[in-house]
């Protein structure tokens with residue numbers, strides 16, 4: 001029985017990768033220095049896994065930005081507009097756009113990786129798409145590990161997942177038909193990898209966790225039959241994760257691969273299904289039994305039952321155990337939290353990060369072979385005690401919260417009147433111009449802002465001095481917004497490190513790590529809170545800064561909150577009760593905050609739900625149940641206010657067409673969405689649905705430093721206003737501005753206001 005890890009975190013325990021790349025972007029370090037940093041990170045990851053005794057350790061799980069972008073480069077799938085650039089300049093231009101001298105190219109799209117909060121770069125395909133083997137990254141990482149005495153199992157993204165995650169950039173063809181051109185390049189790659197003498201190649205096809213059409217299923221069969229005929233010594237591991245194989249199970253079982261990996265955490269029942277079919281033949285079954293998506297300790301007893309069941313049926317050589325998916329989605333190491341007063345010993349025993357999960361895998365293996373080993377048995381007992389204490393701990397269970405949830409009524413999730421009535425009242429009350437301009441909430445988080453906040457957190461700055469600083473930043477931002485003449489202002493969110501962390505820190509039931517970083521996209525990392533207990537709000541969380549901002553201007557300031565679904569989605573969530581229950585608990589806390597903001601005199605309140613879509617289950621049949629409780633939770637949070645208070649929501653990185661009905665059910669008075677990179681394509685869903693409420697389709701792509709011109713934004717607004725009911729269009733960026741610098745933000749927002757002015761002039 002071998003142990004396998006599908007992938008390891010790559011950003012570095014202390015975000016060394018982020019730091020190095022950002023320095024490289026600023027020309028503070030050379031490419032050579034960057035390469036050295038990355039090599040150290042890889043070495044450390046490999047050595048850690050080796051020291052724990054993991055048998056199958058990945059290479060090519062490292063990436064400078066994103067593994068799908070790496071695959072685009074490897075397969076020579078590089079859009080024409082980047083062809084004049086080379087090397088890393090080309091690579092990062094594809095990720096974030098490039099504006100220098102006479103070159104001005106826009107980035108490729110980015111979207112969520114399945115149901116995670118990781119974002120990948122969306123491959124672009126054209127009709128005459130051409131592929132060629134174009135990078136030696138995979139080979140050089142194998143060699144690099146070999147030099148350290150480690151034979152890795154390289155991991156690549158499979159051809160069907162690669163094609164299906166991408167987008168056709170021209171009409172008149174189906175990207176699946178590019179498979180014939182793609183397979184020979186994969187073949188070349190597989191042959192090269194085989195030359196390196198590796199034993200296994202892991203091919204990730206998480207697309208198997210989704211509903212596939214017959215044509216897509218046929219493509220899978222075709223691809224893997226093709227691979228099996230390449231004639232190599234290495235063995236293929238086919239890895240699916242994030243859900244069951246579902247209707248793709250029979251097909252997967254029959255594929256000519258050596259190892260089939262299943263996500264036992266998300267789908268423990270499929271083990272029985274697989275064993276019953278007897279279709280596995282002599283394939284190895286790799287049991288992804290240690291959770292790569294969450295931070296709770298494993299339940300050894302439960303896992304051993306499953307492992308024993310598989311071993312008895314298949315024999316020990318035909319069963320592997322490992323992580324459910326790549327450990328990319330969990331933080332590095334719980335040991336780094338030693339001085340974290342949030343994580344006392346009671347809580348600590350419930351948690352396992354990447355490094356601890358390595359040990360879990362190994363202990364599970366040992367326990368299943370050495371029943372009597374004293375050390376292993378002690379670890380087993382400890383695990384059982386910890387799981388037991390979680391079930392009863394008073395840190396977790398709060399009677400009051402549970403009673404409040406039980407007494408929720410249907411009317412608690414409805415506004416007093418229909419949108420049309422509210423809209424009329426709000427127009428009378430607010431008197432905003434047509435094409436009202438606003439931003440999504442945050443303004444640039446400069447080094448100074450981040451340092452000051454962190455000094456305050458460390459106790460190096462008094463509350464007074466900190467408040468004075470935030471006041472100054474907020475005031476300057478208000479004045480700037482007044483100067484450029486935006487209509488609805490925001491306070492700038494300088495007091496917030498992160499849109500979820502900020503709220504979680506003030507809510508009961510949440511706990512925070514100091515170094516629990518997880519990659520979100522590129523160099524952007526997040527520290528998801530851990531929701532471990534029943535959630536409640538002891539005191540107001542945002543009223544102080546929002547009402548301060550409102551008090552110093554005659555324009556409207558928008559109160560700024562993160563919605564319950566997003567807080568849930570971007571946290572590590574309890575696995576001891578349904579997600580919907582946790583979400584409703586958060587919704588009640590946010591509702592209290594919304595009501596308090598209204599009382600404090602804010603007339604406009606935004607409840608961000610950028611993560612609504614990513615919470616969708618991977619299979620369509622599970623969508624309705626999720627959307628019902630998610631939309632309801634948003635409405636619980638938004639429905640405590642009177643009709644003339646305007647509720648905004650905001651969503652980004654989303655395709656909207658298949659959830660438009662639910663977005664409409666949310667019934668926010670205004671929704672701002674990301675659309676600029678897609679040339680308003682994403683707006684189509686709202687138009688086709690005849691979405692009645694107001695919309696701000698983003699006209700300024702804030703994911704890159706590129707400054708959009710007034711003409712460019714006006715062109716997007718022309719498009720939008722031709723499509724949407726008159727008077728319903730807002731003018732705003734795609735998302736918050738916290739990752740941008742001030743100079744570019746200033747120019748861009750000036751251009752943005754001008755574009756709105758031009759629209760008004762044209763009326």
Ligand code: GLN
Nearest residue numbers: 440441442608610736737
């Ligand atoms: N209000 C948040 C901000 O501006 C929204 C961020 C988001 O949608 N991801 O930063």
Ligand code: ZN
Nearest residue numbers: 610652735736
């Ligand atoms: Zn956003």
